Amino acid sequence: MFLQVLGHVLITSDLWQAALQFAALLLLPALGGVISERSGVVNIAMEGMMLIGAYAGVMVAVATHNILLGVLGAMIAGGLLALVHAIVSINFMANQTVSGIAINIAALGLTNFLLPIQTNGQGITALDSSLRLPQAALGPLAHIPFIGPVLFQQNILFYVVVLIVILLHFLLFRTNIGLRIRAVGEHPQAADTAGVNVRLVRYLCVVSSGLLSGLAGAFLSLGIAGIFNQDMTAGQGYIALAAMIFGKYTPFGAAGACIVFGLGEALSPRLQDTGISANLLSTLPYLLTLVALVGLVGRTMAPAADGVPYEPAAE
Amino acid sequence: MQESTVVTQRPASSSLYAVEMREIYKAWPGVVASDHVNLRVRKGEIHALVGENGAGKSTLMNILYGLVTPDSGEVLINDRVVHIAGPRDAIRLGIGMVHQHFMLIPPLTVAENIVLGNEPGGLVSGYQRRRANEEIKALSERYGLPIDPNVLVEKLSVGQQQRVEILKMLYRGADILVMDEPTGVLTPQETDDLFAVLRDLVKQGKTVIFITHKLREVLAVTDTITVLRRGKNVGELITRETNQREIARAMVGRDVLLRVEKEPARPGAVVVQVKNLQAQSDRDLAVLHGINFEVHAGEILGIAGVEGNGQTELVEVLAGMRKATGGQITLTEVKDGVAGPAKDITNIGASNARIAGVAHIPEDRRESGLVITESIVDNSILGRHHWREFSRNSIILRLKQIASWANKLITEFDVRTPSAVAAMRTLSGGNQQKLIIARELGSNPIFLIAAQPTRGVDIGAIEFIHRQLIAQRDAGKAVLLISAELDEIRSLSDRIAVMYEGQIVDIVSPEATEEELGCLMTGSSIVNEV
Known part of the structure; x- marks a missing residue:
């Protein structure tokens, strides 16, 4: 019975479309994590940056009646929160994991606190379609059977994410800037003595992770949901974190991991006819995360100086 | 003499000194690292x-390279006063x-x-x-x-x-x-x-x-x-x-004895026997590929080799800190020239190895020899805290006995410190090392492992440490010396085992020339070409 339903569900384009959409959503903060950790700053605050981005995106879009400004607002909000993380961990050399947790809790508290104040206790009602990120079908490509709906009838941000993955891979592994980022994450002292500005590189990378996570927040609130709810990220920033590790700190690796997790998320609502508890099924992506981390990945090699604050005149 | 050299070497129009550092002063909290130092380097x-x-x-x-900012003084490069704020400036100059x-x-x-x-x-x-x-x-x-x-x-x-x-x-x-x-x-x-x-x-x-x-x-x-x-x-x-x-x-600042003075060794029975010993690195790769050697009572066996050829792992296995994946280590106590029964000490763990009579001067004293933030007293019983004289039933410390033990070590081994309760990190490297050696020798071991015993230690302390190792040998202990300093190995050892890629390639006499040892250290056997 279960396997029959599963087999049937697995060949529907509807499932794969949803899976890839989830994957794209997860991938943005995962890429944020990749760029931050490649530069040597542990960042587990994508959850909080995403949430604040989702919130800011909706508030700005509603206030200005402009979807683009909404997206921009989301990115800036995420970037500002990341800047806090950067200052705390780069300048003050605080524990980066603790800083990340603090930011996640602060973001949750802040959005819960601001939402009723800014909406006079009403909360946000569903957004008007003009304020939502549209679905975009890519011309004739969209009509290819199965592949069309899966790949070419997606939200507009989906295509942006695909572009960002490729660009980030190119940036990290094919450019001089990428060489410097990797050097700083592996051996900051070596980079410093070679004339690379370690702090600047780390600042830029951490803030970029905030921009990407904020964009993911906009994708979630302005794109997929069309609304802002309290704690609407619900741990997806953490799944993105797992995807980053699962993907061995590479953009394409993270993309692969996000597709696996996206499939898990897309599957759980579609298997409810099988008689298995919906609550149990909704834990599927998280279980998958654990399995992936323990079984498939084992010890991944993080950048050597990941999480280690850099003190120039040590000794 | 110096004056005339200066004149003759002056090139026609360019500057005489590539680097000139004048009156460089830099103090860290508690230390003056550079006290009005002058340095002139000719082109x-x-x-x-x-x-x-x-x-x-x-x-x-580090001041010259811009990694450290001096409190005062000036730097000249090619006769021009420069300000070096970081490596980027240094590179530009x-x-x-x-x-x-x-x-x-x-x-x-x-x-x-x-x-x-x-x-x-x-x-x-x-x-x-x-x-x-x-x-x-x-x-x-x-x-x-x-x-x-x-x-x-x-x-x-x-x-x-x-x-x-x-x-x-x-x-x-x-x-x-x-x-x-x-x-x-x-x-x-x-x-x-x-x-x-x-x-x-x-x-x-x-x-x-x-x-x-x-x-x-x-x-x-x-x-x-x-x-x-x-x-x-x-x-x-x-x-x-x-x-x-x-x-x-x-x-x-005084005359130093550069050569180690020692009597010829009088080796006795075999104390340590290592047979076909194998082990893996932290990355789970095989690093020891069947090590064989023995150390006799009353001799120093030196292990020479370029660092990273398995010496670290060998020491850890012998000291019980790393698991052997194959082979055997046995320890025999020799009393008054009579060998007792051989004890298998393979994989018995660091604590049991100590009980069996192994003393270990680790290569990295901050990493595994000391708890650097704690006092000399506490550090003096590390690894021996459960001994009867230091604790009741291995639970409650006997603080008085421990304090007098620490003071005894300090006096006997000339550890320079303001007090026995001073934190370990306030001592110089040489004095830290002396305390470790005092502690390890204080347990009257059968087998002493000395890994890089003089690393980061000043010349005066080196002299002292070398004398201690010789004294242990003369007292009939088996001593294993691992050092990256070839001079140290050659002057102290009675036999030299050369290690290369996880194997002992040869065991030679200390009269072997530096070239011969060098050949062995790079894996080639001794050739008599030159």
């Missing part, structure tokens, strides 16, 4: 900067530095390491691999430093890595090359190669500052010597007019 010479650990050599060079611990990034290629921070095409450009490789090839041909630019640095030997470091400086157009203890990790042959390269670089107009504490090398390769002691410049010497004794006296 086109190899200038040695010598001194004991903590004499202020590294501080001075033509200063290059090869640090004691290489500043290389293992998972990147040779070319990526060399061009980093100065990549062809500028910052906003793709990484131009071909151009980088071509530029490196041109450099390596010009200076006779062959290297494959596409290899990952982690695949290179230490000597090759150093070559990459030198190329890195040359790529940046450095004219003043600072080499911080460059020979510490090299084999004798690699050291000779390095010296040839340095002489060649000077011929091509470069200036070299060579930081070291190995006096033989100073005499072999440098032109002028500046000696630092406790943050002060205590003298400038001209290499060809001086000798080891004079330099050592300037470094330490």
